[in-house]
Amino acid sequence: MYVVINELEVPEEAKEQIQERFGASAEKMNQVPGCLEFLFLDETTEDGKQLVFTKWETKEDFENWLESDSFKSSHRAGGQEKRESAATGNQIRQFRVVHAS
Numbered sequence: 001m002y003v004v005i006n007e008l009e010v011p012e013e014a015k016e017q018i019q020e021r022f023g024a025s026a027e028k029m030n031q032v033p034g035c036l037e038f039l040f041l042d043e044t045t046e047d048g049k050q051l052v053f054t055k056w057e058t059k060e061d062f063e064n065w066l067e068s069d070s071f072k073s074s075h076r077a078g079g080q081e082k083r084e085s086a087a088t089g090n091q092i093r094q095f096r097v098v099h100a101s
Contacts, residue, residue, distance in 0.1 A: 001036070001055060001056065001057065001058075001096075001097035001100060002055070002056040002057075002058055002059045002061070002062055002094070002095070002096060002097065003053070003054070003055050003056070003094070003095040003097060004053075004054045004056070004062055004092065004093070004094050004095075005051055005052070005053050005054075005092070005093045005094075005095075006051065006052040006090055006091075006092050006093075007049055007050075007051050007090060007091045007092075007093065008049060008050045008051070008052065008087040008089075008090045009049060009087060009088045009089040009090065010048070010049070010050050010086060010087050010088065011086075011088060012048065014086035014087070015042070015048070015050065017086045018050055018086050018087060019040065019042070019050075021086075022040045022052060023040065025038075025074055026038055026040065028070065028074070029054070031070075032061075032065050032068075032070065033061060033064070033065075034056050034057040034058060034060075034061020034062070034064070034065070035054060035055075035056060035061065035065065036055040036056060036057060037053070037054065037055040038052075038053070038054050038055075039051075039052075039053040039054075040052055040053075041053060050087075055097075059094075059096070062094075
């Protein structure tokens with residue numbers, strides 16, 4: 001298994017917008033080959049970061065999704081322009097699962 005966490009830095013006034021965007025994506029992720037789990041997490045501490053957690057059967061499944069039309073269209077507002085992000089920064093972390101229950 002393979003896990004990817006996208007840690008978003010989001011201003012308080014943009015949190016609802018980000019939650020709506022990722023909420024719309026959640027159902028679509030059920031249809032992505034190899035995607036085992038999708039979670040959108042809102043940190044409850046003062047940092048208030050938001051995390052997108054995805055679990056994949058393999059790293060290759062994740063990489064295939066990055067190259068897919070589904071991924072590309074969800075990261076555009078329309079046409080060929082990239083959607084403007086409400087997040088002010090992000091950090092993507094990728095992990096190979098060693099133990100799971």
